[in-house]
Amino acid sequence: xxETETMSPEEEVAEADLDRFDKDQxxxxxxEMLLYRRFEEKAEEAYAIGKxxxxxxxxxxxxAVALGIIGPLREDDYVITxxxxxxxxxxxxxxxxxxxxxxxxxDTGTSRGKGGSMHIFDAEKGFMGGHGxxxxxxxxxxxxxxxxRYREEDRVCVCFxxxxxxxxxxxxxxxxxxxxxxxxxxxxVENNEYGMGTAFSRVSxxxxxxxxxxxxxPAHHVDGQDLLATWTLTESLVEKIxxxxxxxxxxxxxxxxxxxxxxxxxxGTYRSKEEVESKVRxxxxxxxxxxxxxxxxxxxxxxxxAMDTEVRKEVDEAAQAADDAPFPADEELYTHVYSxxxxxxxxxxxxxxxxxx
Amino acid sequence: MQTITYREALNQALSEELERDxxxxxxxxxxxxxxxxxKVSKGLLEAFGDRRIVDSPISELGFAxxxxxxxxxxxxPVIEFMTFNxxxxxxxxxxxxxxxxxxxxxxQIPMPMVFRGPTGAALQLSAQHSQAxxxxxxxxxGIKLVTPGTPADAKGLLKAxxxxxxxxxxxxxxxxxxxxxxVPDVEDGDFVIPLGKADVKRxxxxxSIITHGKMVHVALQAAKKLEKDGIEAExxxxxxxxPLDVDAILETVRKTNRAVYLEEGWPYAGIGxxxxxxxxxxAFDALDAPILRVTQADVPMPYAKRLEQMAKPDADRVVxxxxxxxxxxxxxx
Ligand SMILES: Cc1ncc(C[n+]2csc(CCOP(=O)(O)OP(=O)(O)O)c2C)c(N)n1
Ligand SMILES: [Mg+2]
Numbered sequence: 001x002x003e004t005e006t007m008s009p010e011e012e013v014a015e016a017d018l019d020r021f022d023k024d025q026x027x028x029x030x031x032e033m034l035l036y037r038r039f040e041e042k043a044e045e046a047y048a049i050g051k052x053x054x055x056x057x058x059x060x061x062x063x064a065v066a067l068g069i070i071g072p073l074r075e076d077d078y079v080i081t082x083x084x085x086x087x088x089x090x091x092x093x094x095x096x097x098x099x100x101x102x103x104x105x106x107d108t109g110t111s112r113g114k115g116g117s118m119h120i121f122d123a124e125k126g127f128m129g130g131h132g133x134x135x136x137x138x139x140x141x142x143x144x145x146x147x148x149r150y151r152e153e154d155r156v157c158v159c160f161x162x163x164x165x166x167x168x169x170x171x172x173x174x175x176x177x178x179x180x181x182x183x184x185x186x187x188x189v190e191n192n193e194y195g196m197g198t199a200f201s202r203v204s205x206x207x208x209x210x211x212x213x214x215x216x217x218p219a220h221h222v223d224g225q226d227l228l229a230t231w232t233l234t235e236s237l238v239e240k241i242x243x244x245x246x247x248x249x250x251x252x253x254x255x256x257x258x259x260x261x262x263x264x265x266x267x268g269t270y271r272s273k274e275e276v277e278s279k280v281r282x283x284x285x286x287x288x289x290x291x292x293x294x295x296x297x298x299x300x301x302x303x304x305x306a307m308d309t310e311v312r313k314e315v316d317e318a319a320q321a322a323d324d325a326p327f328p329a330d331e332e333l334y335t336h337v338y339s340x341x342x343x344x345x346x347x348x349x350x351x352x353x354x355x356x357x
Numbered sequence: 358m359q360t361i362t363y364r365e366a367l368n369q370a371l372s373e374e375l376e377r378d379x380x381x382x383x384x385x386x387x388x389x390x391x392x393x394x395x396k397v398s399k400g401l402l403e404a405f406g407d408r409r410i411v412d413s414p415i416s417e418l419g420f421a422x423x424x425x426x427x428x429x430x431x432x433x434p435v436i437e438f439m440t441f442n443x444x445x446x447x448x449x450x451x452x453x454x455x456x457x458x459x460x461x462x463x464x465q466i467p468m469p470m471v472f473r474g475p476t477g478a479a480l481q482l483s484a485q486h487s488q489a490x491x492x493x494x495x496x497x498x499g500i501k502l503v504t505p506g507t508p509a510d511a512k513g514l515l516k517a518x519x520x521x522x523x524x525x526x527x528x529x530x531x532x533x534x535x536x537x538x539x540v541p542d543v544e545d546g547d548f549v550i551p552l553g554k555a556d557v558k559r560x561x562x563x564x565s566i567i568t569h570g571k572m573v574h575v576a577l578q579a580a581k582k583l584e585k586d587g588i589e590a591e592x593x594x595x596x597x598x599x600p601l602d603v604d605a606i607l608e609t610v611r612k613t614n615r616a617v618y619l620e621e622g623w624p625y626a627g628i629g630x631x632x633x634x635x636x637x638x639x640a641f642d643a644l645d646a647p648i649l650r651v652t653q654a655d656v657p658m659p660y661a662k663r664l665e666q667m668a669k670p671d672a673d674r675v676v677x678x679x680x681x682x683x684x685x686x687x688x689x690x
Contacts, residue, residue, distance in 0.1 A: 109463070112464065114461060114462075115461040119461040121463070121465050128430075133449060133454075136422070136453060136454060138422070139418065139420075139423050139425070139426060140423075140426035140454060142423045143425055143427040143429065144427070144429060146432075147432045150382065169418060170418050170422060170450075173416035173418055173420075173422075174419050177413070177414065336460045337459070338499065338501075339522040343553070344553030344602060345553025345555075345600025345601045346553075
């Protein structure tokens with residue numbers, strides 16, 4: 001066993017040093033998070049009028065986790081995540097138009113309309129998907145890490161998961177393998193305290209941060225509403241991983257401001273209106289960063305307004321482009337099931353190729 | 358031609374593909390230091406090192422998923438299940454990740470990987486260690502299923518499966534590993550059998566016994582018994598269940614007009630169900646009798662020897678089924 005010292009969760013960056021970042025960078029951060037927020041609001045709007053269907057999980061309230069963890073990565077690093085994936089895709093550089101078009105089920109979407117909200121992929125950008133089975137992406141991340149090590153690359157794979165995923169067997173199996181083979185993976189729990197309507201503490205004997213220790217993965221925690229703290233800590237964790245120290249585990253404490261998915265009210269039986277309102281009032285990652293920039297005199301109301309107008313325009317354009325794009329052609333139903341059509345044997349058994357017209 | 362065991366044939370295939378392509382690696386329980394639970398990977402650790410021949414913890418869901426992740430970024434994992442019975446723990450990663458990845462990524466992420474190991478019953482291993490897992494794997498579009506019954510097929514099809522760009526479940530047989538057969542010599546070049554091609558293992562004109570995997574041998578035994586009775590059975594070995602060589606199935610049925618499907622698995626939604634459906638949809642007029650299926654008894658596998666024998670499909674049962682579709686009174690023994 002590694003000595004307990006490295007195993008115990010460290011007290012993390014309390015208040016990140018503003019001086020580490022220059023003004024343009026800080027303004028860029030705020031703009032980026034605003035873009036995520038407006039993007040999700042647009043998706044909510046489009047859902048309400050039936051342009052987007054199915055399960056759609058918004059990331060509103062958790063933006064600093066996406067930016068603070070993906071931002072410090074290199075372009076050739078990998079990110080893999082669960083179904084609450086729009087914002088993380090944007091953070092990894094996936095084109096907003098492609099993500100929105102995927103939500104609209106359009107041919108120009110990142111998965112050509114076949115994946116939808118829960119399955120955003122952009123292999124070229126190293127965004128290895130949105131995955132819908134709770135905990136299912138965790139072994140996949142270990143596999144990506146395995147491939148990185150196998151090829152002796154100095155890339156890193158970040159694996160996001162919700163707090164509920166740490167109760168899955170897949171999580172334990174994957175972290176054990178990552179630890180024993182020192183795989184270059186940063187496991188990040190987006191700890192928003194709930195899995196759908198079940199508070200984590202109601203179904204878990206130990207807190208999130210303690211769940212990796214028995215598996216040999218050094219654990220850390222951070223205020224995931226504080227972008228600069230999250231960014232700063234992530235930089236150091238990614239450096240450890242790149243230096244060959246093996247996987248790291250981060251409990252990023254955050255909060256979901258909206259319902260679990262579009263069919264779920266913001267508050268209700270499992271959490272009170274007061275709880276949500278106080279979080280929105282006091283723990284909004286965008287407000288927290290904005291206030292610091294105001295205090296430092298780097299931004300004023302007017303500047304913020306201009307910034308917001310810009311990102312709203314960008315999001316509107318993405319939605320317009322998605323709306324204007326064609327749906328996938330009927331022939332696409334059978335493409336991408338297999339990578340090639342077998343010349344000898346039959347692959348599909350529904351008989352449609354033999355149907356009378 | 359070399360005469361080698363099914364086990365050696367698999368070992369040669371693995372060794373040649375590991376040699377040929379640096380992206381291929383083998384992972385599973387006991388595959389490295391122990392030489393494989395059934396010694397299929399014997400000597401590979403020594404030849405290729407622990408970077409490419411990797412002993413895993415007993416975490417079927419985890420290492421199956423790890424294989425999927427590695428395939429997502431272009432490696433060509435061969436994931437060994439000690440037996441497919443244990444792969445039931447891994448089915449989420451097989452079905453929800455491997456089989457669907459290409460589709461839900463809109464064609465961006467192919468899955469060039471193989472899940473392999475023995476399926477079906479051995480001897481007196483009872484309920485949890487004796488089951489044919491084909492149906493679970495063939496049911497989901499996006500995955501391929503290969504079931505070689507002979508050493509030559511084992512070698513040629515494993516090499517093709519490792520080179521395939523889609524996920525392939527490659528099901529062997531515990532009782533096949535010691536079976537010997539002729540396999541083309543290594544010096545005669547790359548021996549690859551393309552997926553999707555069935556093979557007539559015995560020609561005959563009176564009745565078709567269609568089957569796959571280990572049951573090929575039972576079918577051949579039954580054909581021998583029938584021969585004594587003046588019945589010429591044709592034995593068609595499907596070899597791969599998806600892609601499925603439907604042309605070969607229709608051809609043999611049009612030739613003999615009578616068919617029996619033989620498989621090791623349970624009947625309900627078994628492989629035979631699909632084959633029967635396909636034949637009646639596409640060659641109904643060629644049939645002179647209903648198609649019968651010979652399967653495992655529709656019960657979990659019992660331990661007691663006599664009960665186990667009763668539960669497994671055997672040559673006598675196949676003979677009886679053939680006689681029935683021929684409307685003859687044969688005893689089968
Ligand atoms: C294996 C599995 N079980 C159940 C579900 C249904 N489900 C979808 S999301 C969810 C809650 C997950 O919560 P968490 O992991 O904390 O992520 P969050 O939604 O909070 O981001 C559940 C139960 C599922 N998708 N997969
Ligand atoms: Mg949660």
